[in-house]
Structures are given as C-alpha cells and as structure tokens.
Amino acid sequence: GIQVEQSPPDLILQEGANSTLRCNFSDSVNNLQWFHQNPWGQLINLFYIPSGTKQNGRLSATTVATERYSLLYISSSQTTDSGVYFCAVEVYDMRFGAGTRLTVKP
Amino acid sequence: DAEITQSPRHKITETGRQVTLACHQTWNHNNMFWYRQDLGHGLRLIHYSYGVQDTNKGEVSDGYSVSRSNTEDLPLTLESAASSQTSVYFCASSPFSGNEQFFGPGTRLTVL
Numbered sequence: 568g569i570q571v572e573q574s575p576p577d578l579i580l581q582e583g584a585n586s587t588l589r590c591n592f593s594d595s596v597n598n599l600q601w602f603h604q605n606p607w608g609q610l611i612n613l614f615y616i617p618s619g620t621k622q623n624g625r626l627s628a629t630t631v632a633t634e635r636y637s638l639l640y641i642s643s644s645q646t647t648d649s650g651v652y653f654c655a656v657e658v659y660d661m662r663f664g665a666g667t668r669l670t671v672k673p
Numbered sequence: 674d675a676e677i678t679q680s681p682r683h684k685i686t687e688t689g690r691q692v693t694l695a696c697h698q699t700w701n702h703n704n705m706f707w708y709r710q711d712l713g714h715g716l717r718l719i720h721y722s723y724g725v726q727d728t729n730k731g732e733v734s735d736g737y738s739v740s741r742s743n744t745e746d747l748p749l750t751l752e753s754a755a756s757s758q759t760s761v762y763f764c765a766s767s768p769f770s771g772n773e774q775f776f777g778p779g780t781r782l783t784v785l
Contacts, residue, residue, distance in 0.1 A: 568732075571715075597770065597771035598770075598771045598772070598773070598774075600773060600774065602776075608761065608778075608779055608781075609778060609779070610763065610776040610779075612773065612775065612776075615772075615773035617771075653715055653716070655715075655716070655774075657770070657771060660718050660721060660731055660732070661706065661708075661716075661718060661774060662718075662732075663708075663715030663716045663717070664715055665713075665714060665715050666715055
C-alpha cells in the first residue's frame, strides 16, 4: 500500500516562530488533507489540497503532486497551534502519516 | 447545522462483550468511514461504506463489522471485545471518493 511519511516527528518552537512540516507519499493520490489534532483529541480539517497552494490566515499548504510531497507552513506560531499535525492521502482508501507533534512555548 | 456525531463518547466494557459504537451524519454524504487511533500513531482505517448496503474492509478490519441501512448512520460493532481493541475510534464522512473527509469527535473505548 501507499506509504506516508511525515517529518519532523517532533518540533518545539518559541511563540512567534515559523515552521514547515513535510509529508512525503509513495504513489499518486486522489486526495490529500492536513489535519490538526488538538490536545482534546479533536481532528480539525486544515486543508484539502490534492495539488496546488492554499492559504488560511497564518497557515498555508502546498502540494506538488508530481513530486509526491506536501508542505504545511505555520507562520507566527501561537501556543494554540500546539498539537499533532497529520497528513492523510487517499488512493483507494485514506492513509494517515504518523504525525508531527508541535509544541509552541510562550 | 449539518454535523457528524458519535456515541457514546466514552465506554468501558469487558473482554468478550459485544459493543456497538454509533455514528450519525446529517450532511447526506455517500461515504462513511471508521478509523481507530492508538497512542502515538496516526489513524488506521477499519471499515468504510460508499453508500447504503455497501461495506468494505479497511486496513485493520479483523474483529469489527459494520452495516449501512441508511445514508445517515454507520454503526461499528465489536463482536467480542478484546483488550487489543482499546483505542479511540473516529467516524468520518465525505460526499464522494477523493473529496474532503470530515471527522466526528471520537469515542474512547476501554476493554478490560
């Protein structure tokens, strides 16, 4: 099946810093989503981005489908950005990466 | 507002008991999914459905079953609960394959 690799596995930032999270996948996909799982366990949809670039406030994402990777950018990080960020891709079914655990310190 | 709900939110059961977790969505989405999330891992697909009377096995389907009798609901049944099925279970839905999936709040299941 398709392999989904996220990096880095853990990231610690000072409030106000910028960061880039990466998602590599091993095959062509029909769907790619980024999620934020907050400390209460809720999965929040960030981006539906099988290709191209999207922005939503301080967050943006870029997927280069031909090169099989996606990037999630977080600018001016806040403590509320803490949690785990998941990339998920769909070929025949949805496969999740293992996530990047982000900790933003005040 | 349209939404996806799961019940119960927390459940403790004993090994060998049958357990059913409910998932209900009001978006009229064709596709519904069940995932489990274990500590330190991403989500893994258990079963999914592309419409009424359609069900398919996912990556980790052993010990689980689903049925789809209407568009809104996809209950997940553990026929004989095992301690290895202690996990957080998420239900999701999407209009069609390749579309964005939306997730419910999760059910934390503990099997003693």
